[in-house]
Amino acid sequence: MKKATFILLIVILLGASLFVGSGVYNIAATDKHWAITTELIEILKERSIEVRAEDIVVPDDLEDPARIASGAATYEEMCSVCHLAPGAKVTELHQGLYPQPPVLYKDFDEVPDNKDNFWVIKNGIKLTGMPAWGASHSDDEIWALLAFINQLSEMSAEEYRDLTATAENNKGH
Numbered sequence: 001m002k003k004a005t006f007i008l009l010i011v012i013l014l015g016a017s018l019f020v021g022s023g024v025y026n027i028a029a030t031d032k033h034w035a036i037t038t039e040l041i042e043i044l045k046e047r048s049i050e051v052r053a054e055d056i057v058v059p060d061d062l063e064d065p066a067r068i069a070s071g072a073a074t075y076e077e078m079c080s081v082c083h084l085a086p087g088a089k090v091t092e093l094h095q096g097l098y099p100q101p102p103v104l105y106k107d108f109d110e111v112p113d114n115k116d117n118f119w120v121i122k123n124g125i126k127l128t129g130m131p132a133w134g135a136s137h138s139d140d141e142i143w144a145l146l147a148f149i150n151q152l153s154e155m156s157a158e159e160y161r162d163l164t165a166t167a168e169n170n171k172g173h
Contacts, residue, residue: 029098045125053119062114062147071148072167074141078133079104079149085164087157097129105152105160112150118142 019025033041061067076085081093083104094101102108121142124132133142148163155163 029096032098049116049119052123053113053115056115056118058114058118059143062143062150064147067144067147068151069148069163069167069170071141071144071146072163073170074137074145075148075152076164076168079145082129085157086152086155086160099128101129104149105155108149108153112146114146114150117149118146121146 032038059067080088081091082097082101084090084094086105094103120130122132122134122139124130133145137145152160
């Protein structure tokens with residue numbers, strides 16, 4: 001039994017080496033993943049985030065207008081070029097990324113999982129273009145950003161512009 005398991009392991013490793021070495025898998029962002037690859041990556045991503053976000057404590061004041069407003073300028077500066085904004089045109093960066101980043105004012109879950117989303121914003125996701133904002137922003141700044149993102153789907157283009165412009169003006173003072 002041990003010998004058969006060892007042989008099977010060697011065959012799998014040789015097969016994987018041949019697959020990688022052959023260059024048959026196209027890594028270009030213009031060539032979509034195989035369906036099985038996408039499915040496996042999604043499962044891996046979801047489980048990895050859930051496990052790591054499990055013990056995060058969500059602040060009680062994510063609906064506080066002051067917290068939401070404090071995340072507005074940050075979203076406009078850091079997130080809108082990839083995740084877009086109400087009333088804004090699709091950017092070249094958004095179009096060129098694969099996988100495509102979610103359009104947060106359209107695609108954000110009805111009941112956001114704040115723990116998972118906080119973890120993603122703070123730590124980023126490998127090979128997606130999603131940076132780890134925790135390297136340059138405090139947890140409080142990330143919670144403010146998330147509070148703002150939670151409200152995006154309810155915002156009109158005018159409300160978005162007003163809130164981000166006000167936040168940007170207040171940031172300079």
